Amino acid sequence: MIKKHYEFSLSLRLTHWLRVLAIIILTFTGFYIAVPFIAPALNMDEPNNYLYALMRSWHIIFGFLLIATTIGKFYLFVFDKQSKGERASFWDFISPKMWFKQIKYYLLVGSHAHLKGTYNPLQFMAYTGIFVALLVICITGLILHVNVYHEGLGGLLYGTLKPLEVMVGGLAMVREIHHICMWIFLIFLPIHIYLVIFNSVYGKKGDMDSIISGYKWEEDNK
Numbered sequence: 592m593i594k595k596h597y598e599f600s601l602s603l604r605l606t607h608w609l610r611v612l613a614i615i616i617l618t619f620t621g622f623y624i625a626v627p628f629i630a631p632a633l634n635m636d637e638p639n640n641y642l643y644a645l646m647r648s649w650h651i652i653f654g655f656l657l658i659a660t661t662i663g664k665f666y667l668f669v670f671d672k673q674s675k676g677e678r679a680s681f682w683d684f685i686s687p688k689m690w691f692k693q694i695k696y697y698l699l700v701g702s703h704a705h706l707k708g709t710y711n712p713l714q715f716m717a718y719t720g721i722f723v724a725l726l727v728i729c730i731t732g733l734i735l736h737v738n739v740y741h742e743g744l745g746g747l748l749y750g751t752l753k754p755l756e757v758m759v760g761g762l763a764m765v766r767e768i769h770h771i772c773m774w775i776f777l778i779f780l781p782i783h784i785y786l787v788i789f790n791s792v793y794g795k796k797g798d799m800d801s802i803i804s805g806y807k808w809e810e811d812n813k
Contacts, residue, residue, distance in 0.1 A: 600673035680708030
């Protein structure tokens with residue numbers, strides 16, 4: 592018997608889609624900041640248009656949104672009652688048997704394993720790696736921020752983040768790590784979308800719908 596199961600809380604879904612929005616805007620504005628590829632339209636009333644400054648402003652705004660949602664996601668993972676399934680995924684991750692069953696499923700030679708948690712071992716590994724990349728891109732973004740804005744939050748964090756900048760080899764290396772993390776997201780995104788669609792179509796459990804509605808379809812073993 593198939594039963595509807597509430598998988599993702601509203602808070603988790605909101606932080607997910609806000610991160611998606613932030614990453615899209617940050618990628619576009621980040622590319623522009625690195626290599627300005629749009630020439631602003633000039634006119635007599637506003638000869639400069641300050642398009643580069645506008646892109647920097649949006650990058651900063653959505654950068655802090657990404658930081659906020661990353662902190663929010665960490666809080667939900669640790670403390671949210673509805674996220675207990677995500678925490679339980681760790682036990683599937685360290686189980687060789689679950690790895691074997693999941694690989695067989697993706698190779699179309701086996702059925703989907705019955706999971707203890709929300710994510711299968713490959714998903715848990717990928718999402719953990721992405722979360723680490725999020726932390727790194729947020730920290731490197733803050734290091735770049737405090738070297739431009741020396742008042743307010745920038746001034747407050749400067750003394751804390753400066754040793755990290757020196758530790759990794761200076762601002763040029765910080766910027767390089769920042770860019771590498773962006774490419775991790777760009778590579779992950781199409782793979783993530785493909786696997787979610789694959790699981791939705793092949794597994795018929797509503798994986799793609801669940802991040803919108805919060806519900807998945809599971810076999811009731813009772």
